[in-house]
Amino acid sequence: MPPATAQAQESASTEAEVATLKERVASLEAALAELREQLSADKRATPEPDRNATSPVSSERLASAPSVVANVPAASASANRTGASAASPVRDTFGDELTGVARPDNAPPPNNPELRGFIPIPGTQTMLKLGGFAKVNAIYDFSPAGNADKLVPATIPVDGSRGRNMNVDANATRFSFEVRRPSSLGTLRFYLENDFYGGSGVTAFRLRQAHGQVGNIYAGYGYSAFIDSDAYPETLDDEGPAGEALLRLAALRYLFKIGDGLTATLSVEKPSSDMALPTGAMAEQPMPDVVGALRLQRDWGHLQGAAVIRRIGYRLDGDARTSLGYGLNLSGLASLGDDFAMASFTYGQGIARYVNDLGGRGLDALAAPDGSVETLATYAGYVGYTHHWSKRWRSNLVGSLVQLERDPRLPLTAFRSSTYGATNLILQASPNFSLGVEALYGRHELQNGQSADVVRLQTSFKYDFVR
Secondary structure: OOHHHHHHHHHHHHHHHHHHHHHHHHHHHHHHHHHHHHHHHHHHHOOOOOOOOOOOOOHHHHHHOHHHHHHOOOOOHHHHHOOOOOOOOOOOOOOOOOOOOOOHHHOOOOOOOOOOOOEEOOOOOOEEEEEEEEEEEEEEEOOOOOOOOOOOHHHOOOOOOOOOEEEEEOOOOEEEEEEEEOOOOOOEEEEEEEEOEOOOOOOEOEEEEEEEEEOOEEEEEEEOOOOOHHHOOOOOOOOOOOOOEOOEEEEEEEEEEEEOOEEEEEEEEOOOOOEOOOOOOEEEOOOOEEEEEEEEEEOOEEEEEEEEEEEEEEEEOOEEEEEEEEEEEEEEEEEEOOEEEEEEEEEEEOOHHHEOOOOOOOEOEEEOOOOOEEEOEEEEEEEEEEEEOOOOEEEEEEEEEEEEOOOOOOOOOOEEEEEEEEEEEEEOOOOOEEEEEEEEEEEEEEOOOOEEEEEEEEEEEEEEOOO
């Protein structure tokens, strides 16, 4: 082939390759431009993140990644209140009755929805938390109150005695220990808590709670399923309203998730016949106390209904005498913006044991002259309201009433009714330190109609160990 012809063919081939490359480059440039346009559109559609906002971290994420627990940021109250319908409104109280409560799937409590303060154990999925607070109460009574540390209307002396009393104590100081970890049955949790109200007039260790829960199976010592401590009003007084259902005991229970925010609880609990026994008799409990509860949880708060069935009696001369007791409780809490309203009403036959002002006073039932056991009717309740004046200042107003049926077979000096009232002003000076002042009123009436009352002023200082 002549050199000129070969050179021409080579030149044509090179031009064709260059043209092909140009087409490919143009195609890539078009694709890149389209990609840039898409990225720009996505960026315009995505809102700029708020660098000051933090998002809540669920307990499931904490369980699967415990290394982040120590640095979990606190979510705002408003974010949690508008979250899932099954989440409790974010709420804190001066005397913590929220942390130790058994919850479905071991859900976080409303005073710590992000489970802050937990420490991961390296090399494991276990995390633990040391909690509690130091609390000092300064109390002044304008007349004899009976119990110098807590306002218990049933202990107010009805004998015409006079006098004033000043008291300072730190018995409410509390320590707690909590462990959480995932398991094949769900989140496993162990909780231990104590204070120093174990002695009569002295500071002594007292076990408040010690229980474990895996998934929805609970076993241990803690609050009865009959009560609703999430609806307790906030008082500086460590006793709380006389008419609240309050009892801690050993129990086995299962928590059922029924639907959106609807849960049920079935609990088998330690029995006790709280009654005055005839001479030579011994208490008899042929069956455990059985409690069933139904709870509806929403972002605005919750409603709970509970019922207990129990057998009360005694054994004398080889024969057992028992009677059936029962109780009903309806309670709830509603979030009203930054405020809270709560209430509880209890009625039953033979359930004085479950009422704050009556437990341990032998008023579940009485032994009739023929030896039979007759239960006593009990009515109890309270209402409360929490108002936040600002982020640091809040107040509470609480009223409560307890009434036991009038029975001529009861001693004339036996309990008939009690009234409890409290109002306070609390300053959350810092996340760890709070203080407040409270005015309290209590009244105690006997079966014979005699009564006495007391006015108490209390100032409390509290330092939380972990916040």
